Amino acid sequence: MASFKIALLLGVIAFANACSQAPGTTMTTVTTTVTTVSADDGSEAGILSSHERSLIRKTWDQAKKDGDVAPQVLFRFVKAHPEYQKMFSKFANVPQSELMTNGNFLAQAYTILAGLNVVIQSLFSQELMANQLNALGGAHQARGATPIMFEQFGVVLEEVLAEELGSGFTAEARQAWKNGLAALVAGIAKNLKKAEDLADPQTKLTPHQIRDVQRSWENIRNGRNALVSSIFVKLFKETPRIQKFFAKFGNVAVDSLPGNAEYEKQVALVADRLDTMISAMDDKLQLLGNVNYMRYTHTERGIPRGPWEDFSRLLLDVLSSKGVSSDDLDSWKGVLTVFVNGISPVKN
Structure with missing residues (x-):
């Protein structure tokens, strides 16, 4: 009918x-x-x-x-x-x-x-x-x-x-x-x-999302450097110009990046920053401070919104491959959207 x-x-x-x-x-x-x-x-x-x-x-x-x-x-x-x-x-x-x-x-x-x-x-x-x-x-x-x-x-x-x-x-x-x-x-x-599904008016995150992301991240955070490295390699192969934002290894062949000292420093920096942001999600002031810091430092470097969206997409792919549940992935999608919007807002 x-x-x-x-x-x-x-x-x-x-x-x-x-x-x-x-x-x-x-x-x-x-x-x-x-x-x-x-x-x-x-x-x-x-x-x-x-x-x-x-x-x-x-x-x-x-x-x-x-x-x-x-x-x-x-x-x-x-x-x-x-x-x-x-x-x-x-x-x-x-x-x-x-x-x-x-x-x-x-x-x-x-x-x-x-x-x-x-x-x-x-x-x-x-x-x-x-x-x-x-x-x-x-x-x-x-x-x-x-x-x-x-x-x-x-x-x-x-x-x-x-x-x-x-x-x-x-x-x-x-x-x-x-x-x-x-x-x-x-x-x-x-x-x-329920109360756990009501988003905070400032962070736009719900307690449910925070709990899901922090719990699933805890299971994989020890391997976060390898996780970030795999995302970078895929990202640079998909869109080579993104690698040019990293002057210290911008001209290194993608397949030669693992083991490169400057590249490994950047991977560790990104992995630790991601770990810090996820760990601080239930502390509103610290979370907002981290997002604002990321926005300020990366705006200066002229990094557009696209690479952030691509990084988030590839991160979700990796999480899925590691067995993160569909419910937790939904929470990750919401959290990463908030992160991207905070770091690189959509321009009107």
């Missing part, structure tokens, strides 16, 4: 946004998010068909006419899971018996209602971004939202809809909502980023 874009129901996001509101702040706008998933029509569990989306919109349009729906959903949610009430700073300490008459609680309930309504009305929109699930997972991990939280909210929402609509909430409509909420939770759980 033809592949198409399907909008997933993400009205619960308004809840997660509300949980992240800092004490003492006032919410003046409502932000809602929709996302898309490419899938074959009806071929996977949790994917919404056009009919299911129609059922969700129809039943929602009926339920939202009752102004008590939003407060009931939020009230039942925090009653069933009182630990979540603490995440709403405006009514964190309000007794549950007073919530339904508390202005801040009601305002938050209708904020969630408004967000959910906008998303449901957008279920058939074609102008949706396919990468939103990844962004959503990363954003809400930092706010403390978890997949189970979305599951629990969905259960309460379904219960309130069933009571509100009575016989109008048919078995078919209930299943449509179950599928929509299941797709939502599955998408978030799959793309939710």
